[in-house]
Structure formats: structure tokens, C-alpha cells
Amino acid sequence: MIEKLTGLPDGVLGLRAGGRLTQQDYEDVIRPLVEEAVREGRRLRCLIEIDDDFGGLTPPAVVDDMTLGLRTVGAFDGVAVVTDLAWIRTPTQWAAFVVPFPMRVFPRTDRGPAAEWLAALPAGARIEVTLDETTGVVTAEVSEALRIEDFERLAATVDPWMHAHGELPGVVLHVRRVPGWTSLGSLLRHVRFVVGHQGKVGRLALATDVPAAEVVASVAGQVMHPQIRAFGYEDLRAAQVWAAGP
Structure with a gap:
């Protein structure tokens, strides 16, 4: 059995699950809510409260769960799982390392804080990418x-330009503080991007006030192909001019 929760902050979708979830539960409740959000281009912030009598999913529901999850995984801004069941809490905590969005587990007494955490998550993209076609x-x-x-x-900005022109003259990372990654999956995608573009970028400028930036630039410059140089956060224009090359 699954039902929609009410009384949550705007933008937070709440569901309560109890008993044993069936394929019909997915067809009647979950799938319409998720697919409507995807069609409308809305990001999902989902609170899932799991009752103590939750008995898992029937086999057809497992298939639906996997299918829907694979198709919509990129549509989530965050998920909060509210439960006291240890057999749900522990796997969910491990899963939080690999899904491409923030996910946290809360005890059932903390449904309010869980909803507040979801509502406070940053909206929209964590990265804004611009390409100067001239330089x-x-x-x-x-x-x-x-x-x-992200x-x-x-990659959607960089790769077409590289395909048409070859090596990219320069990349500027404009970041006020060390951002980190929302999950292990995000970190692995970062590594894959770096490896895939190694040797194809001429210069990398770090425009940031992070204290260790100059040390990072110096060390990384010894082992990576791009020339790397650190600039202050306010020196974005100087960083862009340097990244363009001679």
C-alpha cells in the first residue's frame, strides 16, 4: 500500500509506504506522479516514509521500480527516506554514495526535518557552462x-567544439570554494571526464579564493597535460585571457 502525504513544503513530494507494494501501487500512484513531473520538466524532491509493517515489493513491482528508476534517475534533486527499519536504513545509506543526487535517511520522528532538508536543497544546476566561440x-x-x-x-558543450576544432584552448573553473560531489557516482563521472579529455585541453585556469589552489595548480601541472594556473576569484577576466593562450 502506498499513499500520498500532505502538509509538506512546496516542491516536496511525499509518499508513505506500508505492507507489501504491488505493481498496481506503482501504476496507480508512483508512476503518474513521477512521469508528470518529468513531462513538465520539474525536478523532484521526494520524501518517502516507510511504515514499520513494510514488507517489500512483489516481483512485478521490483521490475517496475527498476525500470522507472533507470528512466528518471536524472530528474531528482534529492530523496529523503524516513524509516526506523534497519533493513531499509542501512542499504539506503550505502546507496546514497552512488546515486547522482543527495539522499539521506531520517528516523520517523524526524519527518519534519527531512522535509525541511529537501526544501532547502539548491535549485537547478550546480554548474553553468559558457563557451566563447572566438577564443x-x-x-x-x-x-x-x-x-x-553537471x-x-x-561534456555537451566541450565535445562538439573539440570534434570540430581539435584541442580546446582553455577551460576556466570559477569557484568560490571547493564544491565536492553529491555522490560517489558524481565523483566517478568527474574522473571519467578528466581522463577522457586528458591531452585535449591546452590550459586550465582555477579562478578561486580556495587557499590551496596555487599548490594544487603547481602539483597537478607536473602530472597533467594542460598548463594550470591559479587566479583569484575576482580575477575571472584575467583567467579567461590567460586560458585563451598567446
Whole structure:
């Protein structure tokens, strides 16, 4: 059995699950809510409260769960799982390391804080990417912990230009503080992006006030192909001019 929760902050979708979930539960409640949000281009912030009598999913429901999850995984801003069941809490905590969005587990007494956490998550992209077609310099404005889709967004800008012109002259990372990653999956996508573009970027400028930036630039410059240089956060224009090359 599954039902929709009410009384939650705007933008937070709440569901309560109890007993044993069936394929019909997915067809009647979950699928319409999720697919409507996807069609309308809305990001999902989902609170899932699991009762103590929850008995898992029937086999057809497992198939529906996996199918729907694979198709809509990129549509979530965050998920809060509210439960006291240890056999749900522990796997969910591990899963939080690999899903491409923030996910946390709360006890059932903390449904309110769970909803507040979801409502407070940053909206929209964590990265804004612009390409100067004249100089071939890509500027990435990073504001929050990075998700998998942020690297897909960066690749969607960088790769077509590289295909047409070859090596990208420069990339500028404009970041006020170290952003981190929302999950292990995001970190792995970051690594894959770096490896895939190794040797194809001429210069990398770090425009940031992070104290260790100059040390990072110096060390990384010894082992990576791009020339790397650190600039102050307010020196974005100087960073872009340097990244464009001679």
C-alpha cells in the first residue's frame, strides 16, 4: 500500500509506504506522479516514509521500480527516506554514495526535518557552462556539490567544439570554494571526464579564493597535460585571457 502525504513544503513530494507494494501501487500512484513531473520538466524532491509493517515489493513491482528508476534517475534533486527499519536504513545509506543526487535517511520522528532538508536543497544546476566561440575558452561556474548531470552538461558543450576544432584552448573553473560531489557516482563521472579529455585541453585556469589552489595548480601541472594556473576569484577576466593562450 502506498499513499500520498500532505502538509509538506512546496516542491516536496511525499509518499508513505506500508505492507507489501504491488505493481498496481506503482501504476496507480508512483508512476503518474513521477512521469508528470518529468513531462513538465520539474525536478523532484521526494520524501518517502516507510511504515514499520513494510514488507517489500512483489516481483512485478521490483521490475517496475527498476525500470522507472533507470528512466528518471536524472530528474531528482534529492530523496529523503524516513524509516526506523534497519533493513531499509542501512542499504539506503550505502546507496546514497552512488546515486547522482543527495539522499539521506531520517528516523520517523524526524519527518519534519527531512522535509525541511529537501526544501532547502539548491535549485537547478550546480554548474553553468559558457563557451566563447572566438577564443575557444570554456568557463564553468560551479556553485554547489557536483552531480553526474553537471558533467554531462560540461561534456555537451566541450565535445562538439573539440570534434570540430581539435584541442580546446582553455577551460576556466570559477569557484568560490571547493564544491565536492553529491555522490560517489558524481565523483566517478568527474574522473571519467578528466581522463577522457586528458591531452585535449591546452590550459586550465582555477579562478578561486580556495587557499590551496596555487599548490594544487603547481602539483597537478607536473602530472597533467594542460598548463594550470591559479587566479583569484575576482580575477575571472584575467583567467579567461590567460586560458585563451598567446
